[in-house]
Each structure stands twice: as structure tokens, then as C-alpha cells.
Amino acid sequence: MLLPGKFSRMFRLNCTLLLNYKRVLIAYCLLFFGLTSPYLLLGEVAAPHRQYIEIGAIDSNLKSGHIENRKFSDYSNAYIPEVSAHLKGARSGWLTLWTNENELGRPAYQISGFSPAYLPSWIIAQITDSPWQFVTALSLLTCFFAGAFVILFCREIGLQPISRLDSRG
Numbered sequence: 668m669l670l671p672g673k674f675s676r677m678f679r680l681n682c683t684l685l686l687n688y689k690r691v692l693i694a695y696c697l698l699f700f701g702l703t704s705p706y707l708l709l710g711e712v713a714a715p716h717r718q719y720i721e722i723g724a725i726d727s728n729l730k731s732g733h734i735e736n737r738k739f740s741d742y743s744n745a746y747i748p749e750v751s752a753h754l755k756g757a758r759s760g761w762l763t764l765w766t767n768e769n770e771l772g773r774p775a776y777q778i779s780g781f782s783p784a785y786l787p788s789w790i791i792a793q794i795t796d797s798p799w800q801f802v803t804a805l806s807l808l809t810c811f812f813a814g815a816f817v818i819l820f821c822r823e824i825g826l827q828p829i830s831r832l833d834s835r836g
Contacts, residue, residue: 750798
């Protein structure tokens, strides 16, 4: 049986913990959207390379500040064409089922979150029709929701805010 003093102290501790997590979640949202606003709002693209080889252009800007890695070529060889087929492909309804980009065509992949059948992808597809911006926004928002899940999970199991963004820990 809980005594009134212990109950009162436990209630205050629980309210303080919830208030700390509210501050942490707000700080996380502000920090995340502050750092990713060039990508989410201004249309900057996060890509492993500049894709000069794919379009046959001559690289005239060798002093770019962006880090590149050509070994992640599935981005430009698989993801971008698939997302492009979903965003701009022929369809009779709201979902692209077939793409004729190679040989006689093939069914469009409805996996990996690229299809508008996945609600976050459908929302992003209503905002942009660029496959590069689509993949960037989908990746960043997936990271955001994973981080928010970790914060809320830690709150539910009773851990103190792990980021220590609150000064009254």
C-alpha cells in the first residue's frame, strides 16, 4: 500500500519526468528540422554521388564540397528509376502497376516505401514530383520518426532523458 507521502513524491517525479521528455522532444524536433530544413524545405538533395556518369556530362566542378561515393550506385541505378516510375508513370488510378522502361516492361515494385500505397510516400508524392527530392525526404523523415520513437520509448520505460538537453536532469 502506498503512503500519501510516497504517492505524492512518486507523482511529482512522474510529472517532472514527463515535463523533461516534453522539452527533449521539442528540442529534438527543433534541432532536427533546423538541420534538415535545406533538404526538406529548399529542395537540396542528399545523394551518394553527383551522377555525371549516368547523364554523360563532363564534371566541370571538381572542387565540390559534397562527399561522393560511387560504390552506392544502387541509388541511381535502382531507387531513382523506380521512384520516377511511381511518380511519373502511366496509371489508370492512383497506383502505378506496370513500367515499360526496360525490354517489354515489368511490374512496378510496391516495396521499400517507394510506392504511394505506403502512406508517408503518398504524402511526399503529393508535395514533390522529383524522385531525388522524394528519396531525400523519405529518408530524412524515416530518421526523424525513428529518433522520436526512441525518445518516446525511453519515456515509457522510465529512463531519464538520454540526450541531457534538459538542464534539470
